[in-house]
Amino acid sequence: MAKESVESGLTWEVRANSCHYHKPKQKKSFLCFRWGRYADNLLRSYKYSPLTFLPLTLFEQFQRVANLYFLLMMVMQCVPAISSIPWYITIIPLITVLSVRGLKDLANDMARRRSDAQINSRPCDVLVSQSFSTAQWKDLFVGDVLRIHKDQVIPADLLLLCSSEPHSLCYVETADIDGETNLKYRQALSATHNELTSHPSEEALAAFDGVVLCEEPNNRLYTFRGQLHWRGECLLLDNQHILLRGTVLRNTQFAYGLAIYTGTDTKILRNCGKIRVKTTRTEKVFNKVVMGIILSVLLAALLLAIGSGVFSSWVMSHTGVLTPLVVGGNPIYTGFLIFWSYIILLSPAMPIALYITFEVIHTVHSKFIGWDLEMYWPQADKPAQARNTSLSEELGQVGYLLSDKTGTLTQNRLLYRQCCIAGEIYGDASVRAEDVEPMDLSWNPFSRGGLFMSAPRLVETLRGQKCPLSIQFFSALSLCHTVMAEWKEEAPVYQAASPDEEALVGAARELGWVFLSRTRDFIVVSELGVTRQYQLLALLDFTSQRRRMSVLVREPEGGLKLYCKGADIVILERLQKDCPYQERVEKALELFAQACLRTLCVAVRSVPEASWEQWSKTLAQSAAMETCDREAVLEKLYDQMERDLQLLGVTAIEDRLQEGVPETIALLQQAGIKVWVLTGDKKETAVNIGYSCKLLDPDTRLLEWQELRQILQSPDPGVSFSKARQTDLWVVDKERAGAKTAVVLSGLELAEFDQRPEWGSTFMRLAEQCQSVLCCRVTPGQKADIVTLVRKHTTSVTLSIGDGANDVNMIKTAHVGVGIAGVEGGQAVQNADFALSQFRFLQRLLLVHGRWSYRRISLFLRYFLFKTCSFALVHIWFGCFNGFSAQSLYEPWFIALYTVFYTATPIMLVAFFEQDVSAESSLKWPELYKCGQRQELSSPLMLALSLLYAVYTSLVLFFIPFGVFYNTAFDYQTMAVTVAMAATFTAIIEVVLVTKYWTKFNVAAVCVSFVLFFICTRITHSTRLFQRSPRDYVFIGASDKAFVNPVVWLTALLTAWTAVLPSLTAYALNVILTVRDKQKVHSASNQPMELRSQMRRGTSLRRSSYALSQGARPGRHIISATSFRSTVPTVDEKVTASNNLTRPLSAFK
């Protein structure tokens, strides 16, 4: 057996109720050694333990090149031979940086620990020696038998053994896995069901000694392969028998399961991508620039060191007072030391303060996001939250928005809004659902509210029984479905596999046609208070090919009726000839489509008894046929029955969008962001939502897989693509065709991309020209793969937004992950960088906060670069005039205080408060956002220009004072003070030029910096400090004399002015050239934002669909589950397990 199982890949062995077997094999780890096989059920998302915190955090932090560099600087400064500035100038900021970072990481880790602990201590019932006792999730083990209560979250991947329901069926909600809130059914093997439910369950379960052989843990959510070896039998297991961790048990009193995978082996945790450290694009560019600076500094230091060597040998060749300046009389050794000295001296070009300031600015930006009232959701009392504080500027550069559908774009609430019966349209979709006046339905004892349609006329017609068509219409709605009713408090509660059906049956109930219950053979309906029992003869299932479903019923009066509902195209072509109202119905369909409603056609056919008998015979015959043929035969048979239909009417259902979704998407698209939708839902639903949220226009050409495949395979995809667009029937305006194409893909099709990696880039090139891309039926892993695809083949920033656990992976993979803090499930938010309460807040997050943040941070970085480089590079030029000796041109204290005290506050306030245009204007002019996508402010070119400007400034800073002080009686200290003054003035004038938004704080900061320079300079040059430590404060009296010297002032002012002249000229040029646009933006406050309606009436494409979440025929389960006759026990269990299709047909026997 074991050998066989190895061959088939089923190597994961789980023995029920045998703790002693699994325990020794538990996965354990010590330091970096891991052994064992079975993971425990403990969730560990934290990184540090008390022991490992310090080394780990230091290791992580010194992975940042900058930190390592600073550490090196500090060590070097402690070496007296090369120290050109005292060591304490670097250590204080370095320690601050390390501890701030470390504490932040620690706090995050503690939060993770807390949330882990909360999950780990959730209760669950574990079978211990014949009785269930409550244990915590973390104590759970592979092989344990569990009892799951109704509405409990399933703690591990379980094999369903049996449940309290008939046939051991049970229902799970998989919202946290695929985002779908409708229920899925799982069914235990009939073997376990039969054996384990017959006894008192505890005893039977405790005696259960089956061995499960299955695949190794993997991340495939929708497949499972395994065998259950029990009592000498080998039973096949598939996905139907598995309850996944994270799903919720619904509508089932109890379910008993055997833990197969626990903890990190579970499918959902396997689907969670690794924690990635996200760094922003700006930061990356900036890091490159920093590397560039470091390299340039090294190069400069090398050149200066060579200069020093040459100078030293020149000194050596002359005897004189300077000979001792050459260390050990060896010019090469001197040069070597000078090299390091210059590295230290030039290191302020890349100051450590930058990283502290950067962190602070990011934190403040995050705070602003949390403080924004416009992003506060009063209903849930939730403000927006920036969970990752270091990504705020990335929000200003988003190029691709990848959105989940359910719960993000839609509320996952389907509302019955309109219908058209016999050509009459009832209800008005132009009224918002909330504003619909509720109808008086008090006459209906089953009414429970929830009908957002106001049509008193319809009620009148129905109650008066004036129109036979409308009566039939609602009969159809109450009969033709796969919904099941559960009685709670004297009223039926509907459980449907599809929210569409639930809405339809619910609407029928409100209007008096109440579906009460069903058995295998009968459907009981209360029609306006009269209970009628219909005999269910056949249920013609829904499939995505057929796009319709029908029921064949015998009316209590004896007549045979076929009720059919389905997509309009399918139904309309099966109507009897000269069907009345057809034209009016088609018009209604168009109207509904324009209102973005989902439509279904409802039709009826009276079936003669004779034709039914013949048909049922054929059906019974075909049921016995081989599988492959049977499908086709059945299809044909069904087709025979569903014809000559009489059209009853059309239903129109609204898939409630989240508030403001179409407007937000339109605005984001105007801002140049590509919006993609990735959903686990059906294609029909996804496309429908695409239309209703204005992602697709009515005339958008949908490019599906077959066509796309051809294009991708063709030698020249670009040409094929444009050809494909031009042959488009719907596109009238060929030039706009590019923007009017959307790609629709499904998960299976995406899987082909794995095999054909070369398609990725081609696809992305095509997708770039498309309006949008919709991906349906994708797994969480695939969602992440799509994000990766976009990341790999474009340079744009991607943003993922989602609300469920199924979006976690994509949220983690994208540059920026946004979680919608929905009603349930905090998984997405836990893993997101930003948490919002509503999708529409995204526009403010991106267009206002993101844009500002990007602008502020770009300005900050460029200014900081300029400021520090211009300040430090002076030493290179000075080096040429002091024998390349690494003599500093500044007082050491000035070096320490310059970046932090004199120049940091104003630019920090700019980085906090700067607004080029107000929030309102940002939203009014979404085009302004494109500046961030193109990286206009932080491109390498811009940073290089800043550097170039810094070099110019450093030249000015040195050579003007040089000219003034050359061959004069001014000493070194006076010159140092003059250059320091000029550098400070330059930095201050430059920040004044950068600031466009002068709050009182900005004004104060500039003034304070200016004053602080003079005060601190006077203090460090004061007598008192000198007397305390003469060696550290050698500049005593230098500023007293310099500050009263007109030449010093005139030099400093001239230098500063000359230094900022290029910046000023660029500024003026900018003002002259762009003044018009700016005035336009500033003065445009009165124009109301117009949402450009991209709808084109008349060309609209009808959208009629019907979506079921679980593809394969739900009807069979309904019939099999609700029949109180046990299914025919088959001898060969293997066949039963693998081939469920035999079962529904047994109903027709």
Added chain:
Amino acid sequence: MMASSYNAKEEDGHHSGASSHGGAGAVKSKKPDNTAFKQQRLPAWQPILTAGTVLPAFFVIGLIFIPIGIGLFVSSNNIKEFEIDYTGVGESSPCHSCAKNFSWNSTTPCLCSVDFTLEQPFESNVFMYYGLSNFYQNHRRYVKSRDDSQLNGDRSALTSPSKECEPYRTSEGLPIAPCGAIANSLFNDTLELYHIDANGTSNSIPLVKKGIAWWTDKHVKFRNPGGNGNLTVAFQGTNKPVNWRRPVYELDPSDSENNGFINEDFIVWMRTAALPTFRKLYRIIQKKPSSTPTLPSGKYVLNITYNYPVLSFDGRKRMILSTISWMGGKNPFLGIAYITVGSICFFLGVVLLIIHHKYDTRNNSADIPN
């Protein structure tokens, strides 16, 4: 002229926000505060700059800088300055022999004298400088090579000078006072100035050697150990710098206020120069009470006690006589720089004006069809 918008945005809804807080009662709402700061609606002044405001700035700055430059240039030109190189490089120069036969150890000073003529009389106080070229007084190892604690009169530093002073820290087992390369290389030429009047007699011109150092240097930074009393005792146990001929307490034995570490020549030397070519104030020639110029035009003789070798490192020694104005000594560079930068500003203003004009007309014409 300055177009600007002051948008003090109203804090609308502030009160309603406050009341809702009250209503929430015990349950603390997470609703963000509606303050101008948190909502990023701080009142701010947003200058909307137009060409009309930016361009004049260039002209104004240009118009300010050019007169300043002219003023500086004129006042610099009004300063009378006389400079004479007495290094003795040329064969014919008087100090040639002294320069050639230099040795630190020679006991007899080498004397030479240079004749020169002042074409114009020097009025008011005249400052006498010595200038050195190609002397890297700003070399880091040189600049570092001193002990400020020792110079400040610290007794412990006197006996154990800082390591920075190496290799001039100790000599013959005794600590050097003052230690370090700067002190060791003290400029030790003596310059004397004689005026040759019409009948050929040479009159010594009184050179004031006090008041040439900074006040803070003289009174705070430099102090003799144990006050200015008996310096010989105070400096006992120390050795003189290697290149010095006299110990530090004999720099000016005649004046105890100018001896030891607080000798002004020494202090001036210790205030290192910024650049390799520099001047240092040597003496002041005070103006005479009568109306006669301080240095009338005519013939002069500069007597030099040639002690300081510069030829070994291709250096030069100069003697400079200069009057001063409000801006100190002669400095033509600053004036020229101001005029240049002012002109550039003005020129940029013109260029920007042209661009503005062109862009404006093009834009206007483009606007018309709209």
